Amino acid sequence: xxxxxxxxxxxxxxxxxxxxxxxxxTSGFNGLFWYQQHAGEAPTFLSYNVLDGLEEKGRFSSxxxxxxxxxxxxxxxxxxxxxxxxxxxxxxxxxxxxxxxGTKLIIKP
Amino acid sequence: xxxxxxxxxxxxxxxTNKKSLKCEQHLGHNAMYWYKQSAKxxxxxxxxxxxxxxxENNSVPSRFSPECPNSSHLFxxxxxxxxxxxxLYLCASSPRTxxxxxxxxxxxxxxxxxx
Numbered sequence: 001x002x003x004x005x006x007x008x009x010x011x012x013x014x015x016x017x018x019x020x021x022x023x024x025x026t027s028g029f030n031g032l033f034w035y036q037q038h039a040g041e042a043p044t045f046l047s048y049n050v051l052d053g054l055e056e057k058g059r060f061s062s063x064x065x066x067x068x069x070x071x072x073x074x075x076x077x078x079x080x081x082x083x084x085x086x087x088x089x090x091x092x093x094x095x096x097x098x099x100x101x102g103t104k105l106i107i108k109p
Numbered sequence: 110x111x112x113x114x115x116x117x118x119x120x121x122x123x124x125t126n127k128k129s130l131k132c133e134q135h136l137g138h139n140a141m142y143w144y145k146q147s148a149k150x151x152x153x154x155x156x157x158x159x160x161x162x163x164x165e166n167n168s169v170p171s172r173f174s175p176e177c178p179n180s181s182h183l184f185x186x187x188x189x190x191x192x193x194x195x196x197l198y199l200c201a202s203s204p205r206t207x208x209x210x211x212x213x214x215x216x217x218x219x220x221x222x223x224x
Contacts, residue, residue: 004151031209042113042199042215043152050209087152095207096165099151 002026004100006088011106012078020073020086020103028093034062034073035087037102043087046073075105083107111135113216115200121222122190130185130219132200140206141183142213143175146197158183159206190223197221 005023012018024032031050035043049055049064049071061074075082085102092098113134122128134141143155157165158177172194174186183200197220201213 008149033212035215040220042217044215045212048210048212089152091209091211095211096154096157097152097213101149101151 002098004088004098006100006103009104014078014107014109016078017076022071022088022100024069024090026090026092026098030091030095032064032071033089036084038084078107080107113200113202113214115216115219117219119220123224127188130198132183132216134181134202136202138202138204139180140203142201143185144199146199192223195221195223
């Protein structure tokens, strides 16, 4: 079967750095997405990786290793507004998105 | 209006009621999706439409009936639902149903409670 694993919850301090991991086992791979979802709101796109390596976008970076079935989202200089759930999703061989259950990130002052 | 909109935002219905959820996208996309999001569970894909044709139905019970009259509008008709159908229902759109960099844009969702 297809499976996406990510931690259920993480806590970090304002101003610090946090890394959210995602491992996947899917039938085929056509890219990996990270989305942010604040409570009661729509998921919003953060990043997309289809080749190995690091993609940097401001305070957020996303890394992919296809051989290891592994990705992480790195958030730097954490702000209180970064408190949200972070969803990892893999596009499989049929371009259907397979989703993880999300990681709830709690930022403390 | 911009992006993807959904109405209503909240809905409470009895098991014998019939209601409809509406989604509209203003992005010129050709693909639209219905997802179910339950607490602490992955997003579950329900239906996919491409240019008004249903291309995916992930074994969804018949009490959920989608309708796509044009590429900008998507409905989810609900009847004789069960309490376990209570969840957040998200609509999304994307430029197409396949290919790389095919980002999905989500609406704010309808929070459905079935009594």
